[in-house]
Amino acid sequence: MTGRNLEHLLKPASVALIGASDQPSSLGAAILRNLQDAAFAGPIMPVNPKYTEVSGLGCYANVAGLPAAPDLAVLVTPPDTVPGIIAALGERGCKAVVVISAGFAENAMGAGPALQQAMLDAARPHMLRIVGPNCLGVISPGHRLDATFAPIGAKPGTLALVSQSGAIMTGILDWASVRNIGFSHLVSVGAMADVDFGDLLDYLAQDAGTASILLYVEALTHARKFMSAARAASRHKPVIVLKAGRHPEGARAVASHTGALAGVDAVYSAAFRRAGMLRVGTLREMFDAAELLGRVAPLRGDRLAILSNGGGFGVLATDALMEEGGRLADLAPATIRALDEVLPSCWSHGNPVDILGDASGQRYGDALAALLKDPHIDAVLALHCPTALTTPIEAARSVAVTAKRSRVPLMACWVGDSPQVAEGRHHLETEGVPAYGTPGDAVTAFMHLVRYGDSRRALMETPPSVPEQVTPDRGAVRAVIDRALAEERSWLGEAEAKAVFAAYGIPVATTRIASGVDEAVAAAKEIGFPVALKIVSHDIVHKSEVGGVVLGLGDEGQVRNAAAAMLARIAGAAPDAAVENFSVQPMIRRPHSWELIVGATEDPQFGPVILFGQGGTSANVVADRALALPPLNMRLAHDLMAQTRVHRLLQGYRDCPPADLYSIAVTLIKVAQLVIDMAEIVELDINPLLVDSQGVIALDGRIRVAPTALPAERRLAIRPYPCELEEEIELADGRQLLLRPIRPEDEQALIAAFRKLSPEAVRLRFFAPVKELTHETAASFTQIDYDRQMALVLADREVAETAQIYAVGRLSADPDNIEAEFALTVRDDMTGMGLGMLLMRRLIEHARRRGIGMIVGHVLRENKAMLGICRLLGFEERPDPDDPAIRIVRLHV
Template sequence: MSTRNLERLFAPRSVAVIGASNRPQTVGALVMRNLLMGGFQGPIMPVNPKESAIAGVLAYKDVAALPVTPDMAVVCVPPKAVPDVVQALGDKGVLAAIVITAGLGQIKDDEGRTAQERMLEIAGHFGMRLLGPNCVGLLVPGVNLNASFLHEPAKPGKVAFVSQSGALCTAVLDWATPRGIGFSHFISLGDNLDVDFGDTIDYLGTHPDVRAILLYIEAVRDARKFMSAARAAARNKPVLAIKSGRVAEGAKAAASHTGALAGADHIYDAAFRRAGILRVYNLEELFEAVETVAHQRRLKGERLAIMTNGGGIGVMAVDDLIDMGGTMAVLSDETVGKLDAVLPPTWSRSNPIDIIGDAPGKRYTDSMEVLFTAPEVDSMLVMHAPTAISSPDEIAEKVIELAEKNKRAHITTCFVGEGAVANARRMFAQARLPSYETPDQAVRAFMHTVTFARNQKMLMETPASLPVEFTPATTTARLVIEGSMAKGHFVMSEPDAKAVFAAYGIPTVETHIARTPDEALEIADRMGCTVAVKILSPDITHKSDVGGVMLNLNSPEETRQAAQSMLNRVGETFPDAQIDGFTVQRMMRRPGAHELIIGVTTDAVFGLVVLFGEGGTAVEVIADRAVTLPPLNMNLARNLIENTRIYKRLQGYRDRPPADLDAICLTLIKVSQLVCDIPEITELDINPLFADSRGVLAVDARIKLDPKQTRGPHRLAIRPYPKEQEEWFTMTNGEKVLLRPIRPEDEPKHYEFVSSLTSEDIRFRFFGLVKELPHDQMARLTQIDYEREMAFIARADLDKDKAEETLGVVRTVTDADNERTEFSIVVRSDLKGSGLGVALLEKMIRYCRARGTRQMIGQVLKDNTRMLHFCENLGFRRERMVEEDVYELVLELQEVPERSAHDPA
């Protein structure tokens, strides 16, 4: 389930309280008090078999006795009684309930089922949505709903707060009220057994009264639903999160370096970045950030100019900016010259721009006007320290006046001090200009806007095409993996692991297996080069730690002796280890090459995670790593690399040329593709991966397998490109075209496709004349979430001398409950009658049927008779007129079962 029936929960017209009470300080009494005092306009119906009235309101013996079916019920009864109450609510037709009661998991019936299991089973039967259990309730100030037992009401506002912790709900409300911070929704999820983060984000992401969404997260249950909902919402409004439990105590030993390095908190960080969520670390920062990103104007770049009347506070701001990874604007000679004309001769002549302590309001605005026009300045921090000469109020008034004239300017203010500047800060607040008390607060707020802008850019960025096309030999890789599992080797031997990587086009070192020291001699003799020997054992994870690696062996006899001494040494140290022999590999000398690590591990929440960083034997000590969620493209791969310390060295320094970053990115993409294609892979390492200006080379390799792993949402938090949906189609003119899902890399060709359409095609598709689609809109059309949307395009190489072209596209957007999907289709004008339109729409119909979607709808202009007849021939019916000139067409995709009276519509 997702947003189904959530309107009844978050905007009910009537409420029943099951377990309402007159006993002071009980949950039932507090919920009734809050509902009544909140001014809720609909009926409030208490249920208590022992009372005739609760808080002066007529009470009812049981749910069946209620005079009307409430939209929502609040359940405050003991744990044992909750399943029976939910049954009664379902029988009554109630489709939403808040279960405040805790402890349902500890109560069992005669059959051993917990009260929690019974409650969920009953609610699922009726399609009833449950908030909780073990929550403090729900507040929606906009409809005067306070269905909670919180100690005070929430002020109305435009920010939604969603929390797993009831105690934190109390703390946040206590903190926010005196500061005048209001909320559109204040939601306690509790154990979130039904309504969870994904559901609430989906609902709030499209709600017109919600300007920003704040989350307090302890753990995510359904990673794929969470990521899809957050990515969709973050394109429309700021989503911010606090994640508790950042320090992992007692981490378990892992079978690979990757497993040891990829801590859970790093993975949440990666998931938040990928979803466009801005992460903060305390309540004050949370509300500072939401005020900043929700009110600030769009940031055009990251270069900050700091203007101040006090050198000390300016230098503090610079220190904070650099510490937080920000960028100082470097003033051009032209800008310095313009500032010379409006500032005293003693000004700093650089950034930070010290305009001297006696600066009046006009000096501030004169300097700001110069900086507004400076191409090297993207944003401005205006600072002021009170002096006996200048008036903070007069300066604030001038700054506000200038900001009003320059609506597109990005300005943050910092007036340090208390009493002397308090009114100036109030003036900024009324003018919606962010204002902060200290340099570090102001800089942190600016960096929130930078991080938010980066996240938004990553959501909308068009990835570059792959530097080279590669087609993995997936069948070969699978055969090697199946062979390894058949032998019971669930940690693959190094040669087998390298064979898998080679099948995916990753360059590897020539490697052979020797069962005995004498075989090692023979192999070294055949290879005729300097070799390295490593112990081959499924029980030894890190070979170099136990003397299981010998390098630079220059002769066959030296190789045999090294293998024998290694066998003796390991046998004494690990007498119980299974020794399968040795690997003998060509000794690769790459002077100046960087040693990197690329790895994959499986997280319990987000599934597969890709890791990149500095490799080598001291990889855990160096701990230079970044993680992300697959699948990857060139932009995401490069962003992963940029988040490590070794990135700067990879760009080259002194006489060391830059490494081939494209080759590293492509290797990351290949590894990502490998683990997406083969579900049995749960963990892998390439360490070291040599990287230099000539490319990359996998020197050591490790793959861990689990034959029980299958495909599914638990493996990948983000659904990868569905390659299985690719198919060829032959048009009536005999030309073959590829029908496949759209990819983010298709954006440039999609511009060409749209520009090739006739004005009539565009009017029929967009219901109006569209001259040009901006990047953010085109990104939404090409960067789709395959979990919720689908777009199939037709691509063809029309001429050997021309790049492939987009010939047509059909797309659907499905509601969160997979009930209805809305389609649109357009084919290039010169290809109408080629059968391509039918092929595309029939392919989409098959796809939606297969994923269980109930109904496909579309809107077609009344005068688009060709499309109307086209759809009707495929089984669509004209359902209704949406507008005077627009038909809604409907196609039933599934056989519709008969519904009971209480089934949700």
């Protein structure tokens, strides 16, 4: 389950406290005290057979004795009592429970796991949701609910916090209280036996009282559900995440604390980036980011101008910006002329803009006004350090007034701790200008804006199509893998690995396998000198580490001597390794080329992960690499490359031409598709992948396989494009079309199809006149989550920018996969050909395969064609009680 019944958790009408107590130091007393102090408006029903009254409230002996079913129950009873209490609550009609008690699956050595499963089994028949166990509880200040044992309450606000740690949540409450920061909801999820981050993201994304969502994460469960929920939430509001366990030592601590394995930190970063979330490093950064994103307009780009009355602080800010990967804006000539008119002649004449230590408030305002008009500047950071010639409050007032005249984002840094500086910062904050105490803090805040903007644009950006269409030879790859598994081998040989890459259209170096020294010499003669000679052994993975690779052999004698020496070296370095063969391949010498690594590995949380970076024998030492979750498209592939240092070199420099970035991106997409298709591949790398301006070629590679019963698609944190739904359709006039799922690359085709609809067809589909599909709307229609949505299009068979879409059928399921709403659009010039009926039948078939229980639609009463299709397919029909012009149609699937 996901968001089902969470309104009973966060906005309950009544609360039962099971285990209430009048012992001052007990959990039951602390929680009851908080419930009462928060002035909860509904009934509070204590339950404990030891008492008839607790804290002035009548106390009940058991759940059966409650006068009514509580919306929310909070349990602080021993763990062995919890399953039975859950069953009793479910029978009474309770829909949400917070289990404060510990002693469940986080204690793997005892009866805890069995108790946790019994608890879940008791809740399931009643769709009763459980937060915890081993948690602090929940707080909804706007609903006057505090069902925790926290020592301090929360003020109402628009931030929502979901924390895996109760201790972190209490620390945040204390930190926020002195800063007057308010919350819509705070949830301590504890061990996440049921309700987890994905569930709460789904709920909070739709919660009108929540403007931003903050997460404290130690480890995740249900990675696919989390990614679906996070991607959906990030489209609506900022999601800011603080992930603990970034280092191996911290990850071990997380595992012992939560009973869950913490994944590799870089994989978590890749997942957060893909979901459009902003990752921060500290609690202070979390709140700074939330405040900043709530105050400042989205950035147009990443070009920052720095304005300062102290040159040293401008330099410090610039250093911090460069260290975080930021970019200084280049001032336009008109801006420099404008600054010349209002600044002393000895100003810095560049960015940072040093307006000198005697700068008055007027000078601040004049210089800032010039910068805010510059089209090459995306944001401005105004710095002030105390001097005897002006006051911090005077400069702050001038900056605040000037900022109101522009929509360009502005941040400020008033350096110092004196009352005068604090007054200046306070004035800026009051006027809506985020203000910081150090240049580093201000730059970090700016980079949060940059990264959040990048993530948001990535979620809505239309990826370019891949002109090169490769149909992989999956049968050939399956044969190679099956043979290796039948022989109980985990590593494919070099030739086998290259055969797999070639089957997916990845260029590979010619390789000959030789069974001995003489055959190696003969193969070298046939290939042509110079050649590379490598050992072939299923027992040796890294050949170069044992002297199993020799390059640049120029004649027969060198090959013979190298082969003999290689056998001797390996006999000494790896005496137990079985040497099967040699491989011989031509020496590929390309001037102005780079050695890269492209690979994949299996993460225990997120499944397959794609790797890109600088390759060669020093790849592990250089450690210049980035990760991404499959599936990939061209935009995602280029984004992955851009995260590495080698990417700058690949763009060319001096007399070195740019590398073929397109071919690298296509290779990344092919490798991602390979690991999507083949569940048995658990590790893969192409190293080196040689690239220059002419393209790529795989010089070496390795693949590790393992048997698995899990379907390939189920391993992925993000469901890939479901190619199995593609279907050739022949129209009555003989035209051949392709019925297929929609792709992100279809945005322009969908906009073009919309333009071909008549105004009446648009009104029947959208219930209102719509003149044009905006980029944002079209992107939301085409960039769908195949795990929750499906949109089938009838389109031209070729996949190209000019391909046309003729009809669209859409199905959007709720997060619980219980009910889905359909929508149907057929171009006016294609009506009367049975396309609507065809699409509806396919949507119903898809819903049945996914286990969706109900399909629902809202159809205008005058839309006779759509209502006729629904009647023929067996939909129930009734008027919409809120709008007599609309009919609601429902089909039990």
